[in-house]
Amino acid sequence: MTNPHSPVICLDLGGSFIKLGVMSARDALEILDQQPIPADYWAAFCARVSAMIVQHEAHFAPDSPVAISTAGIVAPLTGEMFASNIPAFHQRQLAKELAAALQRPVIVHNDADCFALAEALAGTGKGHKVVLGAILGSGVGGGLVSDGRLVIGQNGLTGEWGHGPITLTEVEIDGSPVRIPRQACPCGQKGCLDTLGGARGMENLHRVLHDERASSTEIITRWQQPEPRAQQTIQAWLQLVSEPLAYSINITGASLVAVGGGLASVTPLIAALNDAVQRCVLRSTPHALVVPGTFAHHGGMMGAALLARQSAGR
CATH class of the missing domain: 3.30.420.40 (ATPase, nucleotide binding domain)
Structure with a gap:
């Protein structure tokens, strides 16, 4: 040994x-x-x-x-x-x-499972019984840790909240309903959060809403200024991402979601996501549920x- x-x-x-x-x-x-x-x-x-x-x-x-x-x-x-x-x-x-x-x-x-374990044992999730690692990078991924051990599911998949036909087909922007067509995903499914939820997904969403190409960095910068089109994109993005994430929390019993990937470095965005998730879970918590991970890189x-x-x- x-x-x-x-x-x-x-x-x-x-x-x-x-x-x-x-x-x-x-x-x-x-x-x-x-x-x-x-x-x-x-x-x-x-x-x-x-x-x-x-x-x-x-x-x-x-x-x-x-x-x-x-x-x-x-x-x-x-x-x-x-x-x-x-x-x-x-x-x-x-x-x-x-x-x-x-x-x-x-x-x-x-890698998403490894990130989740690092956060649960030595990062922001230390001391929590169940930790969900949520990757918001180019795409969307995840991993689940319970009692300090990775949960290894069927075919090696657990905590994979980025795939499956789960995205909303309608969001509310400035009080009005807006249809969002489900996007084809490279995994073979249609409607995966991965198509609209990561950095490339945010860019895709902005094109769908405004017929305009912009990088995720540009969209986030304009959102913080604030600029109306970017504000609308982030409104829609928060709805699309928060509901499946809240659903994942309800199913797994996670008391903390550690976020990794490039979008985790945008503290105001993750704070806004936490607020949206807290409104969707069955029982909100006095502490932040969704936080940037310690080991982003x-x-x-x-x-x-x-x-x-x-x-x-x-």
Whole structure:
């Protein structure tokens, strides 16, 4: 069994880059390197990861495990990876095959789940029994932690509030009803919150409402000025996002939602989302339910490392 106090090698695998870090024996995370990911070829991917670890091996122990956070789904029974944006390991048993290549223990988990675990154990959710991690980045994702452990559901999906035909088809803007047609989602569904709820979704929503292209940063800046069109877009966005989030809170019993992703850095937006959610849940709370997460930038790596610690300590 791996020493639970050994430094942990942390990797964040995205469609463009591999980020490498180390979690020390005192659970402090240090980012060491970032390099382009060979996203199309398994052999090149393994070689790049191996070279990065060797380059920084002074930071690790011989038995240090590799903890990986990545977009995609890990099948609980087989370990098969579903990550269509990274063909190099799509439909491979990533943990098992990479462990053989590196001669080190490897764990792999979804980045939203890892973020949720980091927030529950060491971030804004510390001390809460049930924590929902809500990603509002380019898209919408989530993870669920109960009693300090990730809840791993069917097919590796839990807390995934961004997908499924759940979006409203009508919102109220300045007291008047406005129809919002459901959008086709890359997942194959129609009406997923992911199409209207993340940063790209906010931009999509603004186009639907005003036939105008603007970045999410521009929309939020104009909302804060305030500018009428952006105000209307954010009114609609808050309705679209708050209702499924409140529904998720009612179902899971989460006493805190830690928000990650780029939109989490806009404090007034998350405060407005919290107010909207508090009006929708069955029972509001005196404390904020929806708050920016502590680990906005490296929560996935932190959570993966903490998951490796949990696995080693069993």
